[in-house]
Amino acid sequence: MMYAIAIYGEPGVFETLSEDKKKEVLAGHAALQEALAERGEFLSIKLMPTSTAVTLEPPAATGQAPLIVDGPFAETKEGFLGFYAAEFADLKEALRFAEMISSPIARLEIRPIAWAGGVISTEG
């Protein structure tokens, strides 16, 4: 089954960590990516800060165009920071891999996902 390992945390905290702790977090991601690459394809996505985003609101009335607004507005609370997606044998295995990126500044959510099409191929 495919699982997503979704990462939640307070936006901006990672950037504020000391260099040592940053390295510690990144080492976890490097280890996970290496382990995932060894066993097949996987996807990893980092979300940019919400200040870069716009939101498409539903049209106010039929026939009107959707409303484009800035934001979502920044929350100081927990935000969705990024996710991994890969094929795992079962929940137990997905949890074992997710543990590699566990840190005091992130909460991880492991949730089954269904592939709905599309291909992403990019370097770097």
Next chain:
Amino acid sequence: MSEWLEATFTNNRPRALAALTRYFRDIDVAEEAFSEACLKALTEWQDKGAPRDPLAWLLTAARNAGLDRVRKRQRRQTLLKTNFAVPEMPQENLPDPDEVRDDVLRLLFICCHPALPRQDQIALALRIVGGLSVAEIARAFLIGPKAMEQRLTRAKKKIATNPVPFETPSLHERSKRLAEVSLMVYLMFNEGWSTSNSVTQMKLTLCEEAIRLARLLADLFSGMGEQMALLSLLLFQHARRDARQDSSGRLVALEDQDRSLWDASAISEALALLQKSERLGHSGPYRIQAAIAAEHALAKTADATNWRSIEAHYAALFAMQPTPVVRLNLIAAMAKTRGPVHALQQMTPLADELAGYRWYHTMRGGLLEQSGDFDAAITALKIALTLGPTEPERVAINEKISLCKKNIAML
């Protein structure tokens, strides 16, 4: 564990301190209350886990700590027969987001006191809003911690003499504050970006803090194109940090930089912000400078740079800010599109105004060298050497002089 929590404290500091300063009407009390709340969090969060909303938790703890202090002070002052009002405890935990926005802006604006020299404004913002230690700020400004401590104390005294009102600002007042604060953030970055010698690494702290503040402003004023553009500009510049000096600390000119060392993630974030600010129809000096930085960032090689577009951007910037320095930048772009001889002619009228400006002479030296006038190039570069170049610049200028001499010898 405490190291992880420190990051959360620092991240919440501007909003928390801003709300506490309005609440207690006193920055010192606010700072002390916030430190006490962080201390308390260190033990409680380790036992019970961090709360989902750290800001609300810290604010409540800090308010209680601050109130204790105020009450103690009040008891002392009652003995002295003076009055001191205890602020009332607000019902809700988290202040209204609009209020927080004005609070943070006020706190930053307090640091921008007009009686303070720009460097002191920056130092004060780093101390109060950024929460940097005096020693860290001293290192960034390349002075001793004692001297920095004294400067900060003097600056704090000065801002106390002219308090910024705590009422909600008018629309006009708010945009005035925002412009002033944005400029301070821009200059904080430039202070860090200007290399003075081999200790550049320490000054990069200033760039990082400026980006953090620009991010804060862009988050709080999320519909404002100007703040988006400012953050975009700083991210574009900062993306080049690893490429602008070689391993021996020598400055590497933009066109010679290894572009694979540029921070691709920062560049794409900057680009997204630039596009957003353009979508809002914003067109101010920060946006134009960000657009120029984007041209450089997106060129695969130095030769692929779209100098025509950059020239047009500088022309637009000059229309907004008709200063000799912007004009000089416009001419530097012209040198690429129309050649060094044309650019040198354009520079002549600026000779008096920019006589003491180092870059005028290094640029002139470079253009003269390109056009084959090596003697005149050496003269111009030697003038630049007398105008206090930074160590990496001095090395670069001397290299160019030797190159000219070699060319003369070959003639």
